[in-house]
Amino acid sequence: MNIGDAARASGVSAKMIRYYESVGLIPSATRTDSGYRSYADADVHRLRFIRRSRDLGFSVTEIHNLLGLWRDRSRKSADVKRVAQQHIADLRRRIDDLQQMADTLQTLVACCAGNDRPDCPILANLERPGHAVTATRKKRRPRSPLTQR
Amino acid sequence: MNIGDAARASGVSAKMIRYYESVGLIPSATRTDSGYRSYADADVHRLRFIRRSRDLGFSVTEIHNLLGLWRDRSRKSADVKRVAQQHIADLRRRIDDLQQMADTLQTLVACCAGNDRPDCPILANLERPGHAVTATRKKRRPRSPLTQR
DNA sequence: GCTTGACCTTCCAGCCATGGAAAGGTTTAG
């Protein structure tokens, strides 16, 4: 199985497979006599694991840990859970940051006439951040349905 | 006013001021005889505008547009509003992506015993994405209080 | 004057995960 086949089968581009190999996320592939990388089903399996992890936003470093736990038959599920929870916390921080930006901008947009006149509260706020809009204390977003326990 | 003073006064690091100059976001600063960059209050004012825009997540390209509108006394507020609205849409896309990751992970975490045993639904899902968890239809998050009109 | 330390200058490299292109070798079908 050449790299292109492994790429199609796993959903990881050939480029990224080579990259993952170069940074040590996956072991060096065996080579044919002519130097082509050769892959087996187990390799594709691992690549799919990586792909799915990336889709869930894990960094290469985190995936490295996850792969270690995956391979370790005597792992403790608590270790996996901790990695996942830390990642969730990270995602939530990023969500909160973006949400605060969006909220502030939404407030400003709502105040902007959006017509042919030059007066614009959005520019005014960028120029000199107003107190009311900026200083809103950080409100917790309501938990989304899926995250409720 | 040297670059360090401008940095302190604006909240933009000296490094970034040079960077913004190099990419054409701000005009080249005037120089002293010895080659030091020299800044006036108007420059600091502009840097603060940039800082605030970055804090709201605008890209350098978008800030370039915003600065143009800011300078243009005959701008239409509708133009500013459109830029802001597009940016809000972008923020919301990113939030939704992250939120979906967090939701999926939260579901998995909730299913994981988190004990000394190796069985782990999180790893199981990474290995072979389960249908129930992955295929949840995209649910709209409720609007946060600030974004309600 | 001379030293010291806080400035300033430019240039270069790295981060992260990825895409692209160049320049060449290999394999396979027709």
Place this chain on the structure above:
DNA sequence: CTAAACCTTTCCATGGCTGGAAGGTCAAGC
């Protein structure tokens, strides 16, 4: 035999910074 579809390595670019190295400038204190 040839064409096209592979594969290989290497370098470059992205965005928005941060850091460092090597060197010039300036102000205060001796």
